[in-house]
Amino acid sequence: MFSSKSYLERKTGPYGVGRLSYLQSLVNEYQNTDDDDAKTQIIGNLANFAYDPINYEYMKALNVLDLFLDGLEDPDDKIVEFAISGICNACNYHVNKKHIIDNGGVKMVINCLSRPSEDxxxxxxxxxxxxxxxxxxxxxxxxxxxxxxxxxxxxxxSKLKNLATIFIEDHCDPSVVVEAQKIQQRHFHIPSTVSS
Structure with missing residues (x-):
């Protein structure tokens, strides 16, 4: 569910912790903790906040996208999984998209294609x-x-299969697809042996 500022103010009340303060505390804790489990949980929480456009202004102020980009290069696969989830949740907004592109995010996202986690x-x-x-x-x-x-x-x-198929059919030049298919055929070609 997407939120409005007035909804958040009503929900928080006059003495509650506001969204910006809460996100700031998550970012601070992520940056200052040495506990890997805590880091994983925090980046997962931040990724969940990235789905709602009401949070984009706060995320920009707190450099959360940079935290996600850094997370894409973490050796911990769970950190990478949550970092790419945050990128995925946020990158459909043009300002976030530009930030990701301008900061080398495309190459980092491409590198995630070879990660072991299907998610x-x-x-x-x-x-x-x-x-x-x-x-x-x-x-x-x-x-x-x-x-x-x-x-x-x-x-x-089936999710991987369908999404990869959509990517190919909707975004790839047919000549590049044919070339990629030829590479795969050469790569997996097993030469026949001659019997004597």
Whole structure:
């Protein structure tokens, strides 16, 4: 459910902790804790706040998108999973999209396609779809990405399979798809052995 400022004010009351203060406390705790479980829980909470446009102003003021971008390069797969979820939730808003693009986020999101978590890969594909624009299209629908999407379109997980197929059908040039298919055929070709 999307919120309005008046709804949040009524819900918080005159003596409650406001949304900005609460988000600030989450960011501070994330940056200051050494507890990996706490970090994972906090970035997950921040990712959940990223779905609601009412929070975008607060997220910008607190540099939450930068926290998500940093999280994409974390060695902990759960941190990456929640960071890409936050990116995915926020990147459909044009200001957030521009920030992600301007700060090297497209390459980081592409790198998430090879992560072990299916949820991470799903969020990465969805994010790439949202991030496609004239400025990023060449990078996002490049041959290596299309080749990866072809592999994912054969996944057992129906969500991965369907989302990768949508990516290919809606955003990829057919000639690049054919080239990626040829690469896959060469890559998986097993030469026949000659019997003597």
């Amino acid at each position: 991470t890969v799903l969020s990465a594909i969805t994010s790439l779809i949202y991030l496609i624009c004239p400025e990023t299209k060449t990078e996002i629908v490049s041959l290596p990405v299309v080749e990866c999407m072809l592999r994912l379109s054969k996944a057992k997980n």
